[in-house]
Amino acid sequence: MSLTLYNTLSRKKEPFVPLKKNEVGLYTCGPTVYNYVHIGNLRAYLFDDILKRTLLFNKFPVKHVMNITDVGHLTSDEDEGEDKMLKGAQREKKTVWEVAAFYTKAFQENMKKLNILSPDILCKATDHIKEQIALIQQLEKKGFTYFKGGNVYFDTSKLSDYGKLAKLSLDAEAKARVQKDQNKKNHHDFVLWFTKSKSQEQEMKWPSPWGVGYPGWHIECSAMSMKYLGEQFDIHCGGIDHIPVHHTNEIAQSEAAIGKKPWVKYWLHNEFLVLGQGEKMAKSGENFVTLPTLEQGGYHPLDYRYFCLGTHYRHPLMFSYEALDGAKTARRRLIDKVLEFKKNKDKASATKQKPFLQTFTDAINDDLNTPQALAVVWDVVKDEALSGKDKYVLLAKFDAILGLDLKTVKEEKIPTEVLRLAIERLQARQNKDWKKSDELRERISRFGYVVGDTKEGFEIKKSD
Ligand SMILES: [Zn+2]
Structure with missing residues (x-):
């Protein structure tokens, strides 16, 4: 198209x-x-x-x-x-x-x-x-x-x-x-x-x-x-x-x-970004949310980019932190998948990739239908016939439009704050303070990580 x-x-x-x-x-x-x-x-x-x-x-x-x-x-x-x-x-x-x-x-x-x-x-x-x-x-x-x-x-x-x-x-x-x-x-x-x-x-x-x-x-x-x-x-x-x-x-x-x-x-x-009652974001007062405000709240700027891609530009976009959390989780999940696909050594098949590339192009060429383009992204991620290599090649091509830095993503280091909380939790467990240990596990989960117990101490994984 x-x-x-x-x-x-x-x-x-x-x-x-x-x-x-x-x-x-x-x-x-x-x-x-x-x-x-x-x-x-x-x-x-x-x-x-x-x-x-x-x-x-x-x-x-x-x-x-x-x-x-x-x-x-x-x-x-x-x-x-x-x-x-x-x-x-x-x-x-x-x-x-x-x-x-x-x-x-x-x-x-x-x-x-x-x-x-x-x-x-x-x-x-x-x-x-x-x-x-x-x-x-x-x-x-x-x-x-x-x-x-x-x-x-x-x-x-x-x-x-x-x-x-x-x-x-x-x-x-x-x-x-x-x-x-x-x-x-x-x-x-x-x-x-x-x-x-x-x-x-x-x-x-x-x-x-x-x-x-x-x-x-x-x-x-x-x-x-x-x-x-x-x-x-x-x-x-x-x-x-x-x-x-x-x-x-x-x-x-x-x-x-x-x-x-x-x-x-x-x-x-x-169209505008709108708040709860359909009001436009104001230039002053508490409705004034900037990119640094989001960063201070633990969001990556590209979480906001992903959030905007989810709604067509000619529709009002309702802003809420819950919705932004959804975008944040989706983007993290996508990055993990890309890292996994990147390691794949299978052969790439242009023939298998072609229909996906076509559907993605059709979506974007139809008056910049980014929500539909994102749906194609997830179809690629889930498809069983495509090799990891094919998936990586496709997602890297799509990123020319999405701009989510998918080609350059690296394994993310565990944030130091998460490590600090995990050590604190280990100490609480050694002191048999189970209540504090549970509280700390909950705090760690807010960063998108799960902490588990091992013989040596603990292990930290990203939550799904
Ligand atoms: Zn002008």
């Missing part, structure tokens, strides 16, 4: 046919670096990664560009609220530049731990002010902008198909909502360039034809994607929250500027 992807633009699965033979352009919206990313944000980057790996698996020459937003993003996506970067700087008593550098590094560390392939180009909005100004000038020349109250706005009424991605019903929406910014001519108009900062402490400012100021949030993605991928490119991704405002506005300004349609051929969006 050749690759098909669900295009938000058409609300249909479509066969993937690239615009050019020698390069598939992929642009994925990156983080606003004013705080740590939480695991809900990371789900989006994992989805981008599966998509990119699937393209590579299908031998498409991908060029991947991701942005880092370090200026211009207000707490609401619609030019309302406080400046996110400034808020971070005030909270931490640092400059906005320091905050941006710190959280960019933290973000990159998260990506690495989750085995997310690095983009070919990771570009910062503040390094591309010149390109953003040039794009706004282009829009100005074509009559798509107006200047009011110190800001340059995009006039959405000049485009006949504004809002096509989100299928916005413009009249109803405009009536339903109160206009907060009195300078806007139309409800959906948005700022391209701010010269009037809401905060006098705004540190990030640049000279421009409209006065000293800074760009609106949406313009950076249009300017940088077109700089690196050309005026028209293949795929643009982001979370579903980007559909109604950010991506809608990116399309408006880009298609207005280039005068060609469509700007991007395929739009792909991932």
